[in-house]
Amino acid sequence: MVSQGYALARAELLKTLVARTIITDADGAGTNETLIASSLIGVDARKVVEKTILISSGDSEGEDAASVSFIPGTGEITVSPPFSHQILAGTIVRIINISTVELDVINILARLGTNADPAGTTTIFAWLAKIFGGLLGAQGLGYVGTVTAAVPGASFTIASLAGLGAGKFASTTQPPYRAYVLRDASGGIGGAPEGEMAAITGYTTASGLFTPNGPPGPFTVDIAAGDEVLILHPRIAEILDILTNLGPNAAAATADDLSDVTTTSAHAKLRRILLRMSGAGVFSADIQGAARTELDTMLAQLATYISAAGAAYSQTMNPGSAARTNIELALKDLSDILAGAGITTYPAGAAAADTVSIAEVVRYIQETLISGRMLFAMDFWSIPQTLLTVPAAGAVDQPLPDVVVANLPAGATIVKATVLFKFRMVENTGVANALNGDQYIQIQKGGVGGYVNALELVDDMFTLAAAPIREVGDVLIGDLNVVAKVSANDTYNFWWHNAKADVDSLLFDDVQVGIKILYSV
Numbered sequence: 001m002v003s004q005g006y007a008l009a010r011a012e013l014l015k016t017l018v019a020r021t022i023i024t025d026a027d028g029a030g031t032n033e034t035l036i037a038s039s040l041i042g043v044d045a046r047k048v049v050e051k052t053i054l055i056s057s058g059d060s061e062g063e064d065a066a067s068v069s070f071i072p073g074t075g076e077i078t079v080s081p082p083f084s085h086q087i088l089a090g091t092i093v094r095i096i097n098i099s100t101v102e103l104d105v106i107n108i109l110a111r112l113g114t115n116a117d118p119a120g121t122t123t124i125f126a127w128l129a130k131i132f133g134g135l136l137g138a139q140g141l142g143y144v145g146t147v148t149a150a151v152p153g154a155s156f157t158i159a160s161l162a163g164l165g166a167g168k169f170a171s172t173t174q175p176p177y178r179a180y181v182l183r184d185a186s187g188g189i190g191g192a193p194e195g196e197m198a199a200i201t202g203y204t205t206a207s208g209l210f211t212p213n214g215p216p217g218p219f220t221v222d223i224a225a226g227d228e229v230l231i232l233h234p235r236i237a238e239i240l241d242i243l244t245n246l247g248p249n250a251a252a253a254t255a256d257d258l259s260d261v262t263t264t265s266a267h268a269k270l271r272r273i274l275l276r277m278s279g280a281g282v283f284s285a286d287i288q289g290a291a292r293t294e295l296d297t298m299l300a301q302l303a304t305y306i307s308a309a310g311a312a313y314s315q316t317m318n319p320g321s322a323a324r325t326n327i328e329l330a331l332k333d334l335s336d337i338l339a340g341a342g343i344t345t346y347p348a349g350a351a352a353a354d355t356v357s358i359a360e361v362v363r364y365i366q367e368t369l370i371s372g373r374m375l376f377a378m379d380f381w382s383i384p385q386t387l388l389t390v391p392a393a394g395a396v397d398q399p400l401p402d403v404v405v406a407n408l409p410a411g412a413t414i415v416k417a418t419v420l421f422k423f424r425m426v427e428n429t430g431v432a433n434a435l436n437g438d439q440y441i442q443i444q445k446g447g448v449g450g451y452v453n454a455l456e457l458v459d460d461m462f463t464l465a466a467a468p469i470r471e472v473g474d475v476l477i478g479d480l481n482v483v484a485k486v487s488a489n490d491t492y493n494f495w496w497h498n499a500k501a502d503v504d505s506l507l508f509d510d511v512q513v514g515i516k517i518l519y520s521v
Helices: 004-017 099-112 124-136 234-246 266-276 295-306 327-339 358-370
Strands: 018-023 034-036 052-055 064-071 076-080 092-096 142-146 149-151 155-157 178-183 197-199 202-204 209-211 228-232 376-381 385-390 396-405 413-428 439-445 448-457 469-472 475-477 490-499 506-520
Touching (some): 092 327, 178 234, 228 234, 376 396, 385 396, 385 490, 396 506, 413 439, 448 475, 448 490
Antiparallel strands (some): 018 092, 052 064, 149 155, 155 209, 178 197, 178 228, 376 506, 396 490, 413 469, 413 475, 439 448, 439 490
């Protein structure tokens, strides 16, 4: 079983890696190196350029490339290298925060160039071609000599390197040569200034005198007689600069806020970034299955998080689907859940609690809250009847208009049905008047089955003074549940059972009968 540490590490890694998810809404160029998403219009280019672009659907699904440029006005991203197919509208794309490493590699490769670069251009291969070409013209790559005299803080002399020509090592028009201390004669192996290097600012050809020395110059300890010094061509020295900037393979790094990445070596910067991707702050056995301390093994292990060949962790993102051991397929499962093929097998519902998934809670809400507890209401009304008369002579059943119940959803269960009686005006044509005795508005279903009480009207209701008098009507709501009659879509019949007034005649103008239904699905 996967520990909770694995899940936390994966969640932290996902949160760190995925900057945003977009869907293209226009076709990219036929050269397969652009994609267009209007949702990116106006986005700061720094949030898109130097990121990894991961294609999550379409013909190029699973492919990634570096974002090398972005046009905020159109939402167009240009990548390198191109994808295998044209990126069409509707493609799901992930923008991932690991591109600085990828683009640094691209930039380094561009700086290195190839062995086909012509001599004299700006790549390392080109400069090497130029330098080695210069050897044929007696241009030296480097010179080695032993210091014969030194002036602390000012200069040192290598007599064997005298006579090479004024301006040989400290030209005013070309980058200067560098002095690299191969061996410190007095401080022992590794003693300063051994391993230190500085640009040569002056050279006296007659004596072989070089400046500067230090301190207070660029060396931490003065170069002294007996020290061995290598005078390097500036382009060769640049190779040492690159190696120095990269730093050792196990350069120190801690999982802090990355505030000092501008002052550490490239190796240390990469290790610090990788460590930030780990929830525990270390590439440990808990997260990776084996302790990781050096940059090459850390990068190799990170690759297993991203590519389909990895097996750094195992989690099931899509219920009912296979367990995923890499971010690439985990992100695809996530896209299926959110906007793709959907959940493979929806889990059974469960009340919200620790260790209960969102899918389980959603199912619980659907089945428990909506199906059986949440009630829906619908009202149905008859057409108006212009006049209803309640006589004084004998109790009669006065007919009322039918109500048609329709459009209840399939599978609806009626929980409660109540009858409503509405009239615009009530008027009296004789002496003081009111209902005579308790009476009911009754309901019948579909013209058969008999009537049952639906709305009670009590004795002396609608009391009016002597005629002529008219009073504004009202809506009466019954308190009897007639669900035994109202059980489905149908036509329902009504009458005023045993209608009787104290005197002739009690008149109701513009009456309507209604049914209010509460149901669940």
